[in-house]
Amino acid sequence: MTPITPAHYLVLSAALFSIGLIGVLVRRNLIVIFMSIELMLNAVNINLVAFSQQWQHVVGQVFALFVVAVAAAEAAIGLGIILAFYRNKETVNVDEITLMRW
Amino acid sequence: MIETLVVPLVKIAVLLVGILTAVAYLVLLERKVQAWVQVRLGPMRVGPHGLLQPVADVIKLIIKEDITPARADRWVYTLAPIIVLVPALVVFAVIPFGPETNVFGIRMPLHVADINVGLLYIVSIASLGIYGTILGGWASNSKYPLLASLRASAQLVSYEVAVTMTLVSMILMAGSLSMVEIVESQQARGLWFVFAQPLAFFIYFVGGLAETNRAPFDLPEAEQELTGGFHTEYSGIRFALFFLAEYANMIVIAAVATTLFFGGWLRPFPSVAALGLLDIVPGWIWFLLKTFVLLYVFLWVRATLPRYRYDQLMRLGWKVLIPLAIANVIVTAIAVVVL
Amino acid sequence: MTIAFYTLAAFILALGVLVVSTKNTVHAVLFLVANFLCVAMLYVLLQAEFLAVIQVLVYAGGIVVLYLFVVMLVNLKRGPETHVDPRRRDRMGLLIGGAVLAEFVAILLYGFAPRATGAAPAAAAPGVGNVEQVGWSLYVDYLVPFEVASILLLVAMIGAIVLAKKEP
Numbered sequence: 001m002t003p004i005t006p007a008h009y010l011v012l013s014a015a016l017f018s019i020g021l022i023g024v025l026v027r028r029n030l031i032v033i034f035m036s037i038e039l040m041l042n043a044v045n046i047n048l049v050a051f052s053q054q055w056q057h058v059v060g061q062v063f064a065l066f067v068v069a070v071a072a073a074e075a076a077i078g079l080g081i082i083l084a085f086y087r088n089k090e091t092v093n094v095d096e097i098t099l100m101r102w
Numbered sequence: 103m104i105e106t107l108v109v110p111l112v113k114i115a116v117l118l119v120g121i122l123t124a125v126a127y128l129v130l131l132e133r134k135v136q137a138w139v140q141v142r143l144g145p146m147r148v149g150p151h152g153l154l155q156p157v158a159d160v161i162k163l164i165i166k167e168d169i170t171p172a173r174a175d176r177w178v179y180t181l182a183p184i185i186v187l188v189p190a191l192v193v194f195a196v197i198p199f200g201p202e203t204n205v206f207g208i209r210m211p212l213h214v215a216d217i218n219v220g221l222l223y224i225v226s227i228a229s230l231g232i233y234g235t236i237l238g239g240w241a242s243n244s245k246y247p248l249l250a251s252l253r254a255s256a257q258l259v260s261y262e263v264a265v266t267m268t269l270v271s272m273i274l275m276a277g278s279l280s281m282v283e284i285v286e287s288q289q290a291r292g293l294w295f296v297f298a299q300p301l302a303f304f305i306y307f308v309g310g311l312a313e314t315n316r317a318p319f320d321l322p323e324a325e326q327e328l329t330g331g332f333h334t335e336y337s338g339i340r341f342a343l344f345f346l347a348e349y350a351n352m353i354v355i356a357a358v359a360t361t362l363f364f365g366g367w368l369r370p371f372p373s374v375a376a377l378g379l380l381d382i383v384p385g386w387i388w389f390l391l392k393t394f395v396l397l398y399v400f401l402w403v404r405a406t407l408p409r410y411r412y413d414q415l416m417r418l419g420w421k422v423l424i425p426l427a428i429a430n431v432i433v434t435a436i437a438v439v440v441l
Numbered sequence: 442m443t444i445a446f447y448t449l450a451a452f453i454l455a456l457g458v459l460v461v462s463t464k465n466t467v468h469a470v471l472f473l474v475a476n477f478l479c480v481a482m483l484y485v486l487l488q489a490e491f492l493a494v495i496q497v498l499v500y501a502g503g504i505v506v507l508y509l510f511v512v513m514l515v516n517l518k519r520g521p522e523t524h525v526d527p528r529r530r531d532r533m534g535l536l537i538g539g540a541v542l543a544e545f546v547a548i549l550l551y552g553f554a555p556r557a558t559g560a561a562p563a564a565a566a567p568g569v570g571n572v573e574q575v576g577w578s579l580y581v582d583y584l585v586p587f588e589v590a591s592i593l594l595l596v597a598m599i600g601a602i603v604l605a606k607k608e609p
Contacts, residue, residue, distance in 0.1 A: 004446045007549060009487075012450045014545035016457050018538050023461030025534025028525070031466055031512055035473050038504070039457050042480050045496075053487045058574040061492045062583055065575070068499050069590040073597035075504045079511045080604030086515045087607075095526035178467065218572055222494040229502030233474065236509055240467065252513075259506070279572055 009050035017043035030085075030092040034078050041071045105208075113214050117194055125349040126156035132401050139405040160342075168338035171242060178241035183336065183343035186234030189227045190350040196220040197357050198282045200367045200386035212367075212386055213282065220281040221273060224358060225266055228313075231347065232258050235322075238344070239332035251332035253412070254322035258313055260419040265309035267427035268302040271434040272362045275299065285366035292373025296363035299434070303363045305427050307399075310355035312419065314348060317404035321412055356396035357389075364392045445486055452479045466512045470505060477501045491572045 016039060023036030045064040052060025086092055130145065130152065137144030145152030170179055200212035217223060232255050239251020275295055276284040288295055296303045312319040315331075323331035333344045360366060367385030371377050410418070456476035463469040477500045484493035579587055 004443055008446065008450075009483075010549050011546065012453065014542060014549065015454055018542035018545070019454065019457040019461060021541055022535055022538030025537060026531050027461060028529075029466060031508065031515070032461065032469055035469060035508065036461055038473065038500075039460060039476070042477065042500075045492075046480065046483060049484055049487050049489050049492060052489065058571075058578050059582075061489050061571075061575055062578045064489075064492055065495065065579065066583075066586060066590055068495060069594060072499060072504055073593050075507055076597045076601040077604070079507055080601040082511060083514065084604045091524075092515055093524055095529060096524050098526070175465075175467070178471070181471075217490065219490050219494045222491075222498065226494050226498035226502055229498060230474075232502070232506060233471075233509070236506070236513075237467070237471070240513060248513075255506070255510075 006050045006054045009046055013043040013046040013050070016040075016046070028093050028095050030082050030094055030097075033094065034075070034082070038071060038075070041067055109208065109210060110214060113210075114195075117214065118191065121191060121194060121350060121353065122346070124353060125346055126160065128349050128352065128397060129159070129345075130155050131397075132404070135398070135401040136405045139402075163342040164339055166338040168340060169335075171244065171335050173243045174335070175241040175243065178237050180340070182234045182238035182241055183333075183340045183347070184234070185237065186231050186347040187343050187350070189231045190347045190354060193224045193227050193354050194357070196223055196281050197354075197361060198285060198366055199389050200384065203384065203386070211282070216280055216282045219279050221269055221279045221284070221362075224281075224354075225269065228351075228354065229262060231351070234344075234347070235332055238336070242332075242335035244335050246328050246330075247332045247334045250322045250328045250330075250334070253328075254315060254332055257315070257319065257322065257415065257419075260416060261309040261312040261423070264305055264419060264423040264427045265313065267424065267431055268299075268306045268309070269362070271299060271302050271427075271431045274431070274434050274438050281361055281366075285361060285368065288365045289368055289372055294363065294365040294368070294372075299363065299430070301426065301430050302434075303359070305423050305430070306359060306363070307396075308418075308423060310359070311400070311403065312415070314351045314355060314400075316352065316400060318407040318410050319415055320404075320409060321415060352397060352400055353393070356393045356400070359396055360389060360392040364396075442486070446483075449479050449483050449486065452476075453483070467509070470509050470512055473508070474501050474505050477505065489571060491575045 020036040020039035024033050027033055045067050048060040048064045082092060134144040145155040148154045148158045195214040196217060198213040202209055202211045235254045236251050239247040273279060276287040278284060315322050333341055367389045369380040369388055453476060456472050459472040460469050481493040481496040
């Protein structure tokens with residue numbers, strides 16, 4: 001077996017990112033869409049950490065930490081919006097969220 | 103080969119058997135202590151002074167019928183007790199029970215692993231147990247368990263903040279996240295950290311009581327209101343797993359408190375040379391002794407204090423403990439920089 | 442090391458697929474937790490212990506609990522995905538996802554194939570622990586971004602409270 005190079009991690013992260021992207025595009029449940037976004041953020045983090053290990057420099061991990069912080073903020077606000085919306089419209093289906101659509 | 107594979111496996115096996123036995127006898131001890139406080143005798147029938155009661159209990163729980171409610175989510179219902187128990191057992195891996203000791207001719211440290219993020223590892227793994235609580239209540243598809251699990255998780259999340267804050271001040275004192283190095287730094291200073299950080303210990307202990315859902319914070323299991331808590335629908339071996347996890351978590355809280363605040367395996371007053379003869383007692387016995395005393399306090403508190411009301415619980419957590427813990431971190435940080 | 446990587450990678454991808462394909466939202470949340478735990482193990486493999494622990498603490502122990510709460514609060518009387526907008530093109534989504542993946546892989550193959558020998562990762566530098574390194578970088582080199590991140594979290598916290606509060 002070949003040794004594991006950063007390329008392996010990049011392929012893994014690309015695949016995970018694509019799964020998340022498909023989730024965002026195909027699913028209609030708003031909560032699942034948010035979870036798919038978390039998957040994509042994780043794929044990005046795998047990339048950063050793999051590069052950090054390749055160059056033996058810790059800055060990639062620091063960036064990944066910032067991504068985690070931003071993800072936490074995003075989750076809090078996003079779920080707050082979902083709750084507020086559910087309270088008004090009793091749905092979390094993105095196909096029914098058409099009030100602002102022309 | 104022996105060093106890298108056999109020794110850790112044997113350690114893990116000994117640890118697991120030890121914890122499960124300790125949990126079984128902790129339950130007996132709890133019944134006994136409560137009985138003594140209330141001037142009763144407690145279990146007396148099985149074995150001398152009821153000493154074989156845990157064995158009888160285990161047999162009863164295993165052979166009892168295991169019921170899954172008809173409208174329950176079968177998979178999650180089965181998974182929930184496991185999710186609660188596994189983190190409670192896994193955190194024991196980084197707890198140092200003693201210094202390097204000769205065991206059957208092999209020199210080894212008395213812990214499974216010493217990782218350089220030890221304390222954070224404990225906090226993070228312990229925070230996973232909440233899933234079992236929430237999902238157990240949800241999967242039962244019954245209203246009382248659901249309410250109890252929401253209460254339990256709200257309580258856990260609130261008090262976790264305060265407890266983690268006290269751990270930050272301990273990390274500042276020790277200058278390390280490794281459990282072994284935290285004990286060694288207490289040795290180097292000749293001081294149990296509880297004397298330097300009494301407030302932190304108080305907050306940690308109160309938070310620990312709340313996180314393990316013990317009295318006076320046992321609202322998630324308030325029998326009068328909730329008919330038993332998030333595991334109302336569980337029976338047989340799955341109920342036993344929840345029970346096991348609760349007591350294992352108590353032992354975790356006590357063991358971590360021993361390591362952080364009471365010098366781990368160190369003897370009392372490690373700086374006083376005149377007490378040197380206490381060193382005859384091996385370190386792991388000191389460790390177990392201190393853990394036992396803390397566990398006894400858990401039981402004592404339960405037998406003494408009445409239950410808090412829900413709003414009182416939340417007010418204590420958010421308006422008293424968290425501000426105190428943050429102030430403690432700030433003062434500790436200033437002290438560490440200045441001194 | 443190789444086996445560990447392939448096992449973890451298989452788990453991560455399988456769990457990711459399960460997250461986006463499961464109908465029951467609570468099950469999806471469970472798969473998401475398992476996925477994050479596997480990613481944390483991958484970080485351990487990459488010698489980023491601190492980040493691995495933070496991943497478990499913040500993601501698995503914090504953010505996903507939030508998701509679980511919301512899933513339980515949003516107690517839907519009818520299936521969340523019953524109504525379909527006639528203008529929706531699900532196949533297009535799959536197609537775009539596949540195209541993006543193909544593009545990524547093509548770029549990676551192009552970028553790595555000619556000089557696969559490139560700088561091999563040096564052996565792990567012993568001595569300074571991972572936590573110390575991250576701490577120095579975070580508090581010395583990236584102090585201002587760090588503070589900005591804390592303000593971002595504060596804003597998010599207040600915003601979430603305002604959003605979730607019931608109208609008086």
